[in-house]
Amino acid sequence: MGLLTLKDFRDELNLSLGDNRQTANERLDRWINLGYLQAVNESWFEGIKEVATSVTVSGEREIDLPTDLMSIVGVADLTNKKRLIKTSWANMQILDRETDGPPRFYARRRRSLYLWPVPDGVYNLEINYLEEICPLVLDGDHTVLPQAYDPWIIHLSRVQAFTSIGNDQKVAFYTQLASREFNKLPTDTFSSDELAQGVDVARSFEDLTDMRSYIP
Numbered sequence: 687m688g689l690l691t692l693k694d695f696r697d698e699l700n701l702s703l704g705d706n707r708q709t710a711n712e713r714l715d716r717w718i719n720l721g722y723l724q725a726v727n728e729s730w731f732e733g734i735k736e737v738a739t740s741v742t743v744s745g746e747r748e749i750d751l752p753t754d755l756m757s758i759v760g761v762a763d764l765t766n767k768k769r770l771i772k773t774s775w776a777n778m779q780i781l782d783r784e785t786d787g788p789p790r791f792y793a794r795r796r797r798s799l800y801l802w803p804v805p806d807g808v809y810n811l812e813i814n815y816l817e818e819i820c821p822l823v824l825d826g827d828h829t830v831l832p833q834a835y836d837p838w839i840i841h842l843s844r845v846q847a848f849t850s851i852g853n854d855q856k857v858a859f860y861t862q863l864a865s866r867e868f869n870k871l872p873t874d875t876f877s878s879d880e881l882a883q884g885v886d887v888a889r890s891f892e893d894l895t896d897m898r899s900y901i902p
Contacts, residue, residue, distance in 0.1 A: 689833035690840075692718065692822040698840050699847060702860075706851050717850065719821040721842030722829055726819055727757060729871065734817045734830055735759065742789065742805035749799040752815065759814040761792050761799070766809070770801075778802060838867040 690698075695718045700707050708714050726734060738752045751758075761770040770792045778793035781802045788809060789801035799813070819830060829839065841864035848856035 687833075688829035688831055688836050688839075690828070690836045691825060692827045693825040695822070695840065695843060699843050702844050703847060703851075706847075706853075713850075714847075715822065717846040718839075718843045720846040721839050721844075722822060723819070724842050724846075725829075725831060725835060725839050726816065728868070729831070729835065734819060736815055736817045738813045738815065739764075740799075740811045740813060742801065742807070742809045742811065744805055744807050745786070747783070747789075747801045747804045749801065749811070751794070751797050751799055751813070753797075754818050755797075755813075756816045756818040758794055758799075759816060761814070762812045763788060764810040764812050770811075775800075834871060838864060838871065841867055 692715070696711060696714045699714055699718060736752070736754070738755075740749050742749065758772070761772075762768070763770060766788050768788075768790075770789060773791050773793050775793045775795050778791070778795075778800050781791070783804060785803040786806035787803040789803060789805055789811075791802045793800050822829065829835065831839070841860050844860040845857055845864060848854075848860065
């Protein structure tokens with residue numbers, strides 16, 4: 687849990703705003719929570735990482751995702767002890783739906799996970815993901831991140847604020863400070879399981895073509 691409360695974040699942010707100081711909390715809270723959400727997404731903090739398992743059904747490429755999922759860290763095929771490769775929804779649409787076999791690629795679409803090739807049997811999948819966080823609402827609310835993350839969240843909130851206001855010079859300044867604070871943070875890994883280490887990504891159709899050699 688963080689050391690600073692929502693009220694503390696407001697005070698720090700308002701001090702930075704100078705002539706743009708906010709008398710109402712609504713805009714401050716929006717900028718702070720946007721910075722907080724960015725910190726959670728970029729840090730992959732161990733405390734909000736969750737693991738879900740799912741089983742494929744032969745001939746069906748769509749799997750429901752956990753309701754508390756914010757973003758996917760990685761997907762592993764436990765049956766074959768292989769990581770699946772992430773690709774975009776646009777790329778997934780290009781791939782044919784006739785090829786079947788052990789899934790090697792995945793794409794997220796809203797609350798569903800889509801697989802290619804279309805599973806030809808039962809495969810046990812492990813989905814590593816970041817849990818949805820609750821925004822800071824009350825004056826005394828703390829973040830779920832450790833207190834070492836507080837200065838980073840402050841700078842990210844400042845970036846959000848000055849981006850909204852339109853002050854590019856301040857945006858660049860606080861972006862640089864945020865980067866420095868991020869580099870000071872302790873790092874952790876998702877787990878010791880080699881299947882959870884790293885994320886393979888196919889960003890283009892050419893990547894998909896090159897990676898088809900993975901398919902048995």
